[in-house]
Amino acid sequence: MRLRNTIILTVLVPLFLILVVFSLVAIKALEENVRSKLQTEVQIITHAIGTSLGHAMAGASPESMQETLHSAFSFHRIYGAYVFAPDGEEIYGLGLGEALFEPEDIRAVVEAGELTGDYRQHDGWTYYSALMPLTTPEGEVRGVLQVNRLNTGIENYTGFISLLAGGVFxxxxxxxxxxxxWGFRRHIERPLNRLLEVMARVEGGDRRQRAAVGGPQEYRRLASALNGMLDAMAEKDADIETRRLNEIALEKRLRKSHKLAELGVLAAGVAHEIGAPLTVINGQAQRLARREVIGDDERTRLGRIRREVERIVEIVRQLMELGRRHNVEKEWLALDDLAASAVALVEEALERRGMRLELDLPDPPPRLLANGQQLTQVLTNLLVNATQAETVHRIRLRARQEEDRLHLWFEDDGPGIAEADKARVFDPFFTTKPVGQGSGLGLSMVHRIINDHGGTIGVFDSALGGAGFEIVLPLDDRLQDETASHDTDPRGRTT
Structure with missing residues (x-):
């Protein structure tokens, strides 16, 4: 059952019933009061006339009796006055209502000796008649006085009151x-329907819906509470989504760590197995190159063999370094010193290719707790990658400190990184360079060092038109665990 109908049945119907009963009782009391007043007035008039008539009858003066009866009509709504003998025969009378009582009724009044009254109807009229024994001063009953008062308005009056009360009710x-x-519909049902509509939309999946705060105070509080609940749900959903993404990122990190660990074990085995043969090959090539009997062409070929052997050894070393878990020894370092060290290592390559390096570092430079050699290697690898890319003429290194974290951006104006390759740039052995020009381990090493420092690294499209790398590092070890548990780059890409 609807709330509106419940209120009507449980509140209004009992209230109306109480009002009906109260009105009927009030009308009945009014009617009884009017009747009582009418009876009292008639009895008083009858008693006053009867006393005079008793004296008139004792003096046997018909004129006095007639004059007394005539005086009864001076009272309001007295329509008849009659004198009867003790046996019920009419002696004299005026007005209406002569035949209201039978002779035996008159004789009963004589025998009772008391004033009585009753309602009687005659010719469609209702009368209230009072009967009083007429006695002489000596106490002898000479007759009975009948005074009729026409009930011209009592029933109609009370009936009208009843009809009026019923109509008003x-x-x-x-x-x-x-x-x-109307009040329920406007002030209760409509606000409730608006709240229910918001709830239905939220149930349908639209968690952005909010209730309008307005109307009576109770509904404003209810709407505010609903909005607060929806906001709390949205925060919980966002927290759950963040946790889910963090779990996915952590799972990726674990898979990558396992992969690197397996790669390190494999590299250690490979290094152990091919280390000695490579040393022999390198030594023999070096001995052959020293002989004077060989020509320049053969000596050049032997030099190439030695370089390729050294390249294999370097790749194996990098693999072992990539798969090994490091305990990073840190110290407080200034960012500008790290940048200067890295630039010094690639300065020759920059000058040779005519590239312009732009440094945009905070002043004063921030200090961070880190391993200087490893971070220098990170900066160097990223700069070298940029110098080796085709059509690169401009490189920019920017840094900003935001609260307790350091943000670094490396950008160039080269061809950039294809969208399909962005998710793989940090995978071991992935490279877009021609065969023999890159091992694909440089960025993997960068990723491993950044992770060891509790930071993140991500790829984006530079405003210069080429590739961009964004690094976020904690300035203090206290933030490293927090950063490691949120291993996504600032642009939302898992690293």
């Missing part, structure tokens, strides 16, 4: 019901 009840219906 019906109109008032209808007005009350309509007012409650």
């Amino acid at each position: 019906v109109i008032g009840a209808g007005g009350i019901v309509f007012s409650i219906w």
Whole structure:
């Protein structure tokens, strides 16, 4: 059952029933009061006339008796006055209502000796008649006085009151019901429907819906509470989504760590197995190159053999370094010193290719707790990658400190990184360079060093038109665990 109908049945109906009973009782009391007043007035008039008539009858003066009866009509609504003998025969009378009582009724009044009254109807009229024994001063009963008062308005009056009260009650009840219906619809049902509509939309999946805070205070509080609940749910959903993404990122990191560990074990085995043969090959090539009997062409070929052997040895060393778990020894370092060290290592390559390096570092430079050799290697590897890319003429290194973290951006104006390759640039052995020009381990090493420092690294499209790398590092070890548990780059890409 709807709330509106429940209120009507449990509140209004009992209230209306109480009002009906109260009105009926009030009308009945009014009617009884009017009747009682009428009876009292008639009895008083009858008693006053009867006393005079008793003296008139004792003096046997018909004129006095007639004059007394005539005086009864001076009272309001007295329509008849009659004198009867003790046996019930009419002696004299005036007005209406002569035949209201039978002779035996008159004789009964004589025998009772007391004033009585009753309602009687005659010719469609209702009378209230009072009967009083007429006695002489000596106490002898000479007759009975009948005074009739026409009940010209008592029933009509009370009936009109009843009809009027009923009409007022019906109109008032209808007005009350309509007012409650309209007020309920406007101030209760509509706000509730708006709240229910918001809840239905939220249930349908639209968690951005919010209730309008307005109307009575109770609904404003209810809407505010609903909005607060939805905001809390949104925060929980965001927290759950963040945790889910963090779990995915952690799972990727674990897979990558396992992969690197397996790669390190493999590299150690490979280094152990091919280390000695490579040393022999390198030594023999060196001995052959020293002989004077060989020509320049053979000596050049032997030099190439030695270089390729050294390249294999370097790749194996990098693999072992990549798969090994490091305990990073840190110290407080200035960012500008690290950048200067890295630039010094690639300065010759920059000048040879005519590239312009732009440094945009904070002043004063921030200090961070890190391993200087490893971070220098990170900066150097990224700069070398940029110098080896085709059509690169401009390289930019920017840094900003945001609260307790350091943000670094490496950008160039080269061809950039294809969208399909961005997710793989940090994988071991992945490279876009021609065969023999890159091992694909440089960026993997960069990723491993950044992770060891509790930071993140990601790829983006540079505003210069080429590739961009963004690094976020904690300035202090206290932030490293927190950063490791949120291993995503600032642009939302897992690293």
